[in-house]
Amino acid sequence: MFKKIAFLALSSYFILLLVACSGVSSVDGGISPVETIALDDEYGAAVNVEKNDVFALDVSRPSSKGYRISGAAFDPEMLRMERYIEYDGGSGPRARYLFTALEEGATDVLIRMTPEAGGETVVYRQVAVSIGSGNAWLD
Numbered sequence: 001m002f003k004k005i006a007f008l009a010l011s012s013y014f015i016l017l018l019v020a021c022s023g024v025s026s027v028d029g030g031i032s033p034v035e036t037i038a039l040d041d042e043y044g045a046a047v048n049v050e051k052n053d054v055f056a057l058d059v060s061r062p063s064s065k066g067y068r069i070s071g072a073a074f075d076p077e078m079l080r081m082e083r084y085i086e087y088d089g090g091s092g093p094r095a096r097y098l099f100t101a102l103e104e105g106a107t108d109v110l111i112r113m114t115p116e117a118g119g120e121t122v123v124y125r126q127v128a129v130s131i132g133s134g135n136a137w138l139d
Helices: 002-022 133-138
Strands: 035-039 044-049 054-060 067-073 079-088 093-101 105-115 122-131
Touching (some): 035 122, 054 105, 093 122
Parallel strands (some): 035 054, 044 122
Antiparallel strands (some): 067 105, 105 122
């Protein structure tokens, strides 16, 4: 009888553990962005979101070209970075930044890269972000 109870308890625990981990394993880390901007071949892009919206910037990692992503520069009064996730996108390694828009206005996100052998940091991708309905002329 004890073996049945132990087996049922462990099985229940394992199932709950799998369910809990399944939300964390998504590409967006359990956060649902209102918009995802894929920055593959374009240097620059633009996005218009509302205050408190979460949006994602998705880029291919430049490791095949001898570079690595070294971070993102943005205005912390306008945007909050929620997550940075590296994953395999099928066509190669990718990275995804998730941001929350905090204040109305306009700002830029600069995704930077550095040569793997060392050297100067350069801008890899640039995204113009407009936050709020007052920026409708950018649509």
